[in-house]
Amino acid sequence: xxxxxxxxxxxxxxxxxxxxxxxxxxxxxxxxxxxxxxxxxxxxxxxxxxxxxxxxxxxxxxxxxxxxxxxxxxxxxxxxxxxxxxxxxxxxxxxxxxxxxxxxxxxxxxxxxxxxxxxxxxxxxxxxxxxxxxxxxxxxxxxxxxxxxxxxxxxxxxxxxxxxxxxxxxxxxxxxxxxxxxxxxxxxxxxxxxxxxxxxxxxxxxxxxxxxxx
Numbered sequence: 001x002x003x004x005x006x007x008x009x010x011x012x013x014x015x016x017x018x019x020x021x022x023x024x025x026x027x028x029x030x031x032x033x034x035x036x037x038x039x040x041x042x043x044x045x046x047x048x049x050x051x052x053x054x055x056x057x058x059x060x061x062x063x064x065x066x067x068x069x070x071x072x073x074x075x076x077x078x079x080x081x082x083x084x085x086x087x088x089x090x091x092x093x094x095x096x097x098x099x100x101x102x103x104x105x106x107x108x109x110x111x112x113x114x115x116x117x118x119x120x121x122x123x124x125x126x127x128x129x130x131x132x133x134x135x136x137x138x139x140x141x142x143x144x145x146x147x148x149x150x151x152x153x154x155x156x157x158x159x160x161x162x163x164x165x166x167x168x169x170x171x172x173x174x175x176x177x178x179x180x181x182x183x184x185x186x187x188x189x190x191x192x193x194x195x196x197x198x199x200x201x202x203x204x205x206x207x208x209x210x211x212x213x214x
Contacts, residue, residue, distance in 0.1 A: 029099050033123075057109040073170075076147055082100045083142070088151060140164060152207070155205070158173055167191070168189065172186075
């Protein structure tokens, strides 16, 4: 596993900065989170390239730029309680864990969730709580959340999940928008949800239910 001083990590952080990621805390969290730990061994040589990579269960680990831009858009502070829908490899949760008070992350594939837990333990990240379940329902037992991030594309505005935001909270989520997917930032202010389109993206779809296998 490569450490934080690997030159590839520094080059990646510089590339992210040049691509518009200005939040120093986000860049530091990316720098301190070894992406090679979160990708299959066969792709380890490509771990620090700015591109998505396949992982188990037909899923992907997002490209670092998208992870950084979504994290930056979330406006996380060290007092935030964050919900992540779609643990995947665990990379996004690990980055968030370095920025917030606690991360609650839910995954429909048991294999992915258990592997992510091993990675969190290896990195000694103790402020991440995992759950195997239906992410489309959010995590109502732990609501409300200060921040919510959805790492799969919802077919429409994810109102059931947005209902779990705390007043003043922010949610960042990709949503189907005609022929494309658009990353939206939602805010709950005065009991009303406002939305802001950020950029077009490409994610795997947000699927209801828990996977029967894997």
